[in-house]
Amino acid sequence: MGRNTVKYLFDTDIISTLMKGKASPSLLRRIASAGRENQAISAITILEIVYGAHRTANPDKFLSLFEEKVLPAVDVLPFDDNAARVAGRIRAEREALGKPIAPMDLQIAATALASGRILVTGNARHFSDIGSLEIRNWLAAE
Numbered sequence: 001m002g003r004n005t006v007k008y009l010f011d012t013d014i015i016s017t018l019m020k021g022k023a024s025p026s027l028l029r030r031i032a033s034a035g036r037e038n039q040a041i042s043a044i045t046i047l048e049i050v051y052g053a054h055r056t057a058n059p060d061k062f063l064s065l066f067e068e069k070v071l072p073a074v075d076v077l078p079f080d081d082n083a084a085r086v087a088g089r090i091r092a093e094r095e096a097l098g099k100p101i102a103p104m105d106l107q108i109a110a111t112a113l114a115s116g117r118i119l120v121t122g123n124a125r126h127f128s129d130i131g132s133l134e135i136r137n138w139l140a141a142e
Helices: 012-019 025-034 043-054 059-073 081-096 103-115
Strands: 008-010 039-042 075-077 118-120
Touching: 008 012, 008 103, 012 025, 012 043, 012 059, 039 043, 039 103, 043 059, 043 075, 043 103, 081 103, 103 118
Parallel strands: 008 039, 008 118, 039 075
Antiparallel strands: none
C-alpha cells in the first residue's frame, strides 16, 4: 500500500507557521512523511488565513503565497452538513462542561471528526475534551 494511510487535517496554526517560514525541521519531516494525499485543511482555515493576511501591511504577499504554495499541496474540506451536526454536538458538550470553544476552532474540530481525520495543531488545549477527536501536536519538540 505504500505510505502512511492516516489522514490529517491541519489547523490554521500549522499553515501559518509554514507560511511565516518558521517551520522546524521536525514539522517539515512529519508533513513530508504524511504524504500529500493524506493532507487537508478546512475551508475555515482559508477564512482565517485570508482574514490574517488582510490584517497585515502586505496582504497580497501572503495571499499569493497561500494560493501558490499551500493550496496546491493540500485538499480543502468543506464545512458541510455532517460537520455542522458534529459541531452542534461538540458545542453543547463543551458548554455543559463549562468550557466553551471558539467558533472557528469548533468548526475545524467538527470538520476533522466528520471526515475521520486526525487534527494536527500546536494549540491542543483549544481542542481538549472533544470526545473522540484525535490530536497531534507537530509544533511541540520531538
